[in-house]
Amino acid sequence: MQSKNARTAGNCRTIFGNSYLAVAVEGRAGRALLLYHSKSKVAPAFCRLSREPALSLSKGRLALAVAARRRHDSRRDGGATRSGSRPEEPVSYSTEKSKQAYEQTQGVLIEGSSSSSRGPATFGEYPIFMERGRGSRIFDVDGNEYIDWMMAFGALPLGHAHPEVVEAITGAAATGAHFASATPIELEVAEMLQSLIRNAERVRFANTGTEAMMAAIRLARGVTGRPKILKFEGHYHGWHDDLLVSSNVLPPSALGLRSDPVKIPDSSGLNRSALDDTIVVPWNDLKALQRAVENHPGQIATIVSEGIMANMGVIPPAKGYLRGLEDLAHANGILFILDETVTGFRIAPGGCQEYYRLSPDLVTFGKALGCGLPVAALVGRAQVMDALQWGGVLHYGTHNGSRIGMYAARANLRVLTRDDNAAFRHTWRIAERLCDGLSSLFRSQGVPAIVQRVGPMFQIMFTDQPAIRDYREFCQFVDRAAFQKFVLSLFPFGVYASPAAALHSIVTLAHTDADVDLTLEAAEKALEKTT
Numbered sequence: 045m046q047s048k049n050a051r052t053a054g055n056c057r058t059i060f061g062n063s064y065l066a067v068a069v070e071g072r073a074g075r076a077l078l079l080y081h082s083k084s085k086v087a088p089a090f091c092r093l094s095r096e097p098a099l100s101l102s103k104g105r106l107a108l109a110v111a112a113r114r115r116h117d118s119r120r121d122g123g124a125t126r127s128g129s130r131p132e133e134p135v136s137y138s139t140e141k142s143k144q145a146y147e148q149t150q151g152v153l154i155e156g157s158s159s160s161s162r163g164p165a166t167f168g169e170y171p172i173f174m175e176r177g178r179g180s181r182i183f184d185v186d187g188n189e190y191i192d193w194m195m196a197f198g199a200l201p202l203g204h205a206h207p208e209v210v211e212a213i214t215g216a217a218a219t220g221a222h223f224a225s226a227t228p229i230e231l232e233v234a235e236m237l238q239s240l241i242r243n244a245e246r247v248r249f250a251n252t253g254t255e256a257m258m259a260a261i262r263l264a265r266g267v268t269g270r271p272k273i274l275k276f277e278g279h280y281h282g283w284h285d286d287l288l289v290s291s292n293v294l295p296p297s298a299l300g301l302r303s304d305p306v307k308i309p310d311s312s313g314l315n316r317s318a319l320d321d322t323i324v325v326p327w328n329d330l331k332a333l334q335r336a337v338e339n340h341p342g343q344i345a346t347i348v349s350e351g352i353m354a355n356m357g358v359i360p361p362a363k364g365y366l367r368g369l370e371d372l373a374h375a376n377g378i379l380f381i382l383d384e385t386v387t388g389f390r391i392a393p394g395g396c397q398e399y400y401r402l403s404p405d406l407v408t409f410g411k412a413l414g415c416g417l418p419v420a421a422l423v424g425r426a427q428v429m430d431a432l433q434w435g436g437v438l439h440y441g442t443h444n445g446s447r448i449g450m451y452a453a454r455a456n457l458r459v460l461t462r463d464d465n466a467a468f469r470h471t472w473r474i475a476e477r478l479c480d481g482l483s484s485l486f487r488s489q490g491v492p493a494i495v496q497r498v499g500p501m502f503q504i505m506f507t508d509q510p511a512i513r514d515y516r517e518f519c520q521f522v523d524r525a526a527f528q529k530f531v532l533s534l535f536p537f538g539v540y541a542s543p544a545a546a547l548h549s550i551v552t553l554a555h556t557d558a559d560v561d562l563t564l565e566a567a568e569k570a571l572e573k574t575t
C-alpha cells in the first residue's frame with residue numbers, strides 16, 4: 045500500500061517518520077529494520093523487527109521501533125531512559141539493587157515489605173523494589189522501566205501520579221490533613237457516591253476494604269439480630285476473623301465435597317468461635333446456596349459476595365446468579381452485602397450493582413476510590429445504615445474520611461466520569477485488545493492458557509480447560525507455578541504484573557494502545573523463554 049509517508053518497492057518498504065527514516069527489508073535471511081536519523085544522517089542503525097511482515101510495517105509500528113531505538117541510543121550514550129519504550133533485550137536487565145535492598149530489610153521488615161502478598165512468596169527470591177511511577181509506567185531502584193498492569197492491586201484507576209490527583213492531594217496537604225471534625229469535602233464526595241451508586245442512600249467512609257467489610261458485617265448482625273454470615277469459597281473480603289476462611293488456593297483433596305465444603309481457616313490465630321457462625325458455600329451454584337439457607341432458617345444475617353470473583357484470577361458470575369442470590373436473600377430476611385472493593389469504580393461508574401442490575405442492602409468500596417490513598421466506603425439503604433447513628437452499631441476510626449484522601453477521591457471521580465464516563469470506555473477497549481491479543485498468541489503458540497476478563501479486569505490462567513468457573517476448578521486446573529514463571533519472564537521485557545495467579549491485572553485510564561503492542565511483543569518473547 046502506498047501512502048504519503050510510506051513507499052513499498054521490491055523487498056523494501058520505506059517510511060518517513062518525524063525525525064527518522066526507516067527502511068524495512070525482507071529477505072530470505074529474515075526481516076530487518078534500518079533506521080536513519082534524518083537530521084544527522086548518521087550511519088544506519090540496525091534494529092530487529094518482530095514477526096510482522098516488514099512490507100506491511102505501519103507508521104504506528106515505526107513509532108514503537110523508533111522509541112526502542114532511541115532508548116538504546118540514550119543508554120549507550122549514558123543518557124536517562126525515556127518513557128514510551130521498554131528494555132530491548134533481557135541481557136541488560138538487572139535487579140541487583142532490589143536484591144541488595146531486600147537483603148538490608150532482613151531483621152527489620154518481615155518479608156521485606158508490609159504485606160505477605162508483596163514479598164518473596166509472590167515474587168520468588170526477593171520482591172522488586174519500586175521507586176516511582178508515572179502514567180502506565182513504574183520504575184524500580186535499578187532504573188528498569190515497566191508497563192504496570194498491576195496498578196497497586198487495582199488502587200490506581202487513573203494510573204500513577206495523575207496530575208489532577210497530585211494537585212488535589214498537595215492542595216489538601218497544604219491546608220491541613222485532619223481536623224477531628226466534620227469537613228465539607230466529605231459531604232461532597234458522599235454526594236458524588238450517591239449520584240453514581242443507586243443504593244447509596246447513606247454513606248460512611250473508612251480506610252480499607254477490610255474495615256468497610258467489618259462494619260458491614262456488624263451492621264448486618266445488629267440490624268437483623270441474627271448471628272450467622274454466609275460467604276463463598278474462594279472469595280476474599282479482607283483479613284478480619286469472620287470471613288478469613290476458604291479463600292486461599294488449596295489442593296482439591298483438602299476441600300471436601302461440594303455438597304458440604306470443609307471450612308478451612310486461612311490463618312493461625314483466628315477466633316475459632318467466630319468461624320462457628322460462618323457458613324461457606326460454593327459460588328455460582330444457586331442450588332447449593334438454597335440448601336444452605338434452608339439448613340439455617342432464621343439464623344443468617346447476611347450473604348456476602350464479590351460481584352466478580354477477583355481473588356481466584358477473574359471469574360465472572362454465571363448468568364442470573366447474582367440476581368438469584370439477591371432474591372433468595374431478600375425472601376428469607378437476609379441482607380445482601382455486595383463487596384465491590386475490587387469492582388467499584390472499575391466495571392461501571394456504579395460498579396457491579398449497575399452492571400448486573402443488582403439491589404444489595406449494603407455495598408463496600410475500597411481500592412480504586414482513593415486513587416492510591418487509603419479510602420474506603422460503606423454505602424447502603426437508609427433503613428440499614430441508619431443503625432450506625434449514635435453508635436447503635438459502633439463504627440469509629442481516627443482516619444475515617446481522611447481529608448487528603450477525600451480530595452484524592454473527588455479528583456478521581458471527576459476524571460473517571462468526565463465526558464460521559466469516557467474512562468470506562470477506554471479501559472474496556474484497551475483490555476479487550478490486550479486480552480484478544482494474548483488469547484490468540486497462546487492459541488497460535490499452542491500454549492495451554494486462557495484469558496478470563498470482565499471489563500478492565502483480566503487474568504491469564506495456565507490450564508487445559510476452556511474456562512474456570514469457580515474456586516474448585518481454579519484449585520484443580522490452574523497451574524500457578526507456570527503463571528509465576530511466565531510473569532517473572534515478562535519483567536526483563538519491561539512488563540510488570542502480579543506473579544500471583546490468584547490475583548489479576550487491571551487496565552487503567554493511563555494505558556495506551558502502544559502499551560498493548562509492547563506487552564504482546566513481550567509476552568511472545570517471554571513464552572519463547574518459558575515454554
Ligand SMILES: Cc1ncc(COP(=O)(O)O)c(C=O)c1O
Pocket residue numbers: 197251252253254255257280281282283350354355383384385386410411
Ligand atoms: C474483594 C475484596 N474485598 C476486600 C478486600 C480487602 O481490602 P483491603 O486490602 O483494602 O483491606 C480485598 C483486598 O484485596 C478484596 O479483594
